[in-house]
Amino acid sequence: MTLSPAARAALRAVMILGLAVIYVPLLVVLVNSVNADRAFGWPPSGLTGRWWAQAADNAGARRAVLTSLKAGIGATAAALVLGTMAAFAVGRYRFFGREAVSLVVVLPIALPGIVTGIALSNAFQVVLKPLGVGLGLFTVVVGHATFCVVTIYNNVLARLRRTGTVLEEASADLGARGLQTFRYVTLPALRPALLAGALLSFALSFDEIIVTTFTAGPGTETLPIWIFTNLFRPNQAPVVNVLAAALIVLSVIPILLARRLSGTRTVP
Amino acid sequence: MDDDQGLTAAGRPARAPRRRAAALLHRRPRLRLALLLPAPLAWLAAVYLGALAAIFLTAFWTTDTFTGEVVHRFTLANFQMLGDEPVYRTIALRSVGVAAAVTAIDTALGLPMAFYMAKVARPSHRPYLVAAVLAPLWAAYLVKAYAWRVMLAEGGLIDEALRPFGASGPGYGLTATVIVLSYLWLPYMILPVYAGLERLPGPLLDASGDLGARPLRTFLSVVLPMIFPSLVAGSLFTFSLSLGDYLTVKIVGGRGQLLGNVVYDNVGAANNLPFAAAVATVPVAVMLAYLAAARRAGALREL
Numbered sequence: 001m002t003l004s005p006a007a008r009a010a011l012r013a014v015m016i017l018g019l020a021v022i023y024v025p026l027l028v029v030l031v032n033s034v035n036a037d038r039a040f041g042w043p044p045s046g047l048t049g050r051w052w053a054q055a056a057d058n059a060g061a062r063r064a065v066l067t068s069l070k071a072g073i074g075a076t077a078a079a080l081v082l083g084t085m086a087a088f089a090v091g092r093y094r095f096f097g098r099e100a101v102s103l104v105v106v107l108p109i110a111l112p113g114i115v116t117g118i119a120l121s122n123a124f125q126v127v128l129k130p131l132g133v134g135l136g137l138f139t140v141v142v143g144h145a146t147f148c149v150v151t152i153y154n155n156v157l158a159r160l161r162r163t164g165t166v167l168e169e170a171s172a173d174l175g176a177r178g179l180q181t182f183r184y185v186t187l188p189a190l191r192p193a194l195l196a197g198a199l200l201s202f203a204l205s206f207d208e209i210i211v212t213t214f215t216a217g218p219g220t221e222t223l224p225i226w227i228f229t230n231l232f233r234p235n236q237a238p239v240v241n242v243l244a245a246a247l248i249v250l251s252v253i254p255i256l257l258a259r260r261l262s263g264t265r266t267v268p
Numbered sequence: 269m270d271d272d273q274g275l276t277a278a279g280r281p282a283r284a285p286r287r288r289a290a291a292l293l294h295r296r297p298r299l300r301l302a303l304l305l306p307a308p309l310a311w312l313a314a315v316y317l318g319a320l321a322a323i324f325l326t327a328f329w330t331t332d333t334f335t336g337e338v339v340h341r342f343t344l345a346n347f348q349m350l351g352d353e354p355v356y357r358t359i360a361l362r363s364v365g366v367a368a369a370v371t372a373i374d375t376a377l378g379l380p381m382a383f384y385m386a387k388v389a390r391p392s393h394r395p396y397l398v399a400a401v402l403a404p405l406w407a408a409y410l411v412k413a414y415a416w417r418v419m420l421a422e423g424g425l426i427d428e429a430l431r432p433f434g435a436s437g438p439g440y441g442l443t444a445t446v447i448v449l450s451y452l453w454l455p456y457m458i459l460p461v462y463a464g465l466e467r468l469p470g471p472l473l474d475a476s477g478d479l480g481a482r483p484l485r486t487f488l489s490v491v492l493p494m495i496f497p498s499l500v501a502g503s504l505f506t507f508s509l510s511l512g513d514y515l516t517v518k519i520v521g522g523r524g525q526l527l528g529n530v531v532y533d534n535v536g537a538a539n540n541l542p543f544a545a546a547v548a549t550v551p552v553a554v555m556l557a558y559l560a561a562a563r564r565a566g567a568l569r570e571l
Contacts, residue, residue, distance in 0.1 A: 028419055223408075250406075255406065
């Protein structure tokens with residue numbers, strides 16, 4: 001489309017403004033994490049690495065990171081299996097209720113998290129507690145997996161629609177059995193979608209706090225929960241700040257990973 | 269090829285049963301479907317839909333004021349309280365208003381950004397712009413809300429930046445809530461719209477121009493109708509995420525409450541799960557109506 005130079009300039013201005021708005025708060029956190037001032041006055045009074053050392057030493061924070069990693073890996077693994085199966089069913093077969101399946105997969109992220117949270121918490125208390133399974137890491141994984149399924153499902157389904165069945169038919173014509181075709185043709189074609197979906201699913205789980213609050217029980221603290229409980233404690237503020245800064249710095253890794261894994265330069 | 273396999277299988281009876289099962293599966297698509305579907309369906313139907321159904325059943329029960337135990341007797345008392353108390357009506361309207369405002373702001377900011385990324389920026393720059401918009405998505409929700417808490421604090425960055433103009437920041441409150449929620453969900457609007465715009469064929473826009481349409485006309489008559497489903501998909505995220513939020517309100521919202529806070533407080537401090545469930549039906553009803561409309565617009569495929 002041929003836009004007037006003024007229109008292009010206006011669009012560019014909005015883009016720059018938008019990016020500035022996106023990054024300023026993150027920079028503020030980064031600067032504050034090395035701010036010598038405990039109270040975070042602005043501008044910072046001096047630089048210090050003290051808070052970073054203090055955060056690395058914090059056992060509660062370390063435990064929370066570990067719990068979050070476990071929950072993320074567990075939820076992603078469950079979502080990978082369930083999401084891929086659902087995507088194959090919807091993408092490759094026609095059956096009664098196909099539309100309903102795609103709606104049910106989307107529902108857990110389309111409904112507000114707090115609804116999912118109280119519903120799951122209530123169900124766990126009623127069904128699992130009599131069986132001797134209390135709220136804890138397991139229920140967190142189940143809760144997270146429920147809304148992570150959709151990221152895998154969407155990625156795999158999009159890929160299945162794009163690639164079609166031509167390659168698989170060719171493989172079968174060349175004499176490959178079903179499992180061989182799956183292993184050597186279908187799976188490699190799906191790999192980028194699976195990895196991208198898994199990455200997104202892990203990030204979703206790692207960041208989730210609302211559903212986690214309701215499904216974790218008192219003994220299980222993921223990183224977001226730890227951050228939230230310490231957010232309003234003046235003593236812990238510098239440590240929270242450092243964790244926040246660390247998360248911002250680390251958030252570059254999945255972006256780089258996703259670009260590498262997807263194999264193309266156009267898909268971030 | 270199936271017949272061929274069948275023949276060899278018949279010729280050699282000792283053949284591994286695994287292969288026979290594979291061949292059987294290959295001939296029977298219904299059987300394959302029957303193996304694929306039950307696990308995800310059982311998970312979503314039993315774990316999720318079952319839990320949802322159970323919680324809404326709870327909305328028709330009450331809590332014994334003395335023991336705090338849930339009394340399993342059918343009553344509409346919770347919904348009556350919800351309708352009769354003006355404070356809940358105010359909170360419900362405020363929540364929908366906040367969600368609508370956030371969606372409007374994100375559309376106003378996200379649409380031009382996505383358009384610039386997909387159609388104006390040099391193709392070699394596009395992946396970097398997408399990455400730049402995506403990156404904050406990986407920085408935690410709390411971190412970002414917290415950053416705004418620091419910035420909006422009295423004498424914080426916002427106050428400092430506005431001081432030369434003789435103004436001060438909004439402080440903590442409803443305005444701050446709208447700002448922070450808009451900030452948090454902006455990438456959720458940009459991404460589907462960008463994807464929609466990327467699929468929009470460039471020649472179509474050129475054709476519109478060749479036929480004499482000015483950019484604005486092209487945008488309104490060609491671009492907007494074609495990316496409408498993507499816009500609806502993006503709005504679904506911004507709206508739903510805002511409607512259920514209670515943490516941002518706690519972090520920067522001051523005293524004003526949203527539906528999420530009422531639900532949270534009734535589950536926790538007030539220990540009144542039935543009433544919390546009744547309150548939760550409000551955002552669910554709003555979202556189901558929204559989803560039904562979005563499905564008509566074909567937006568669910570864009571999620």
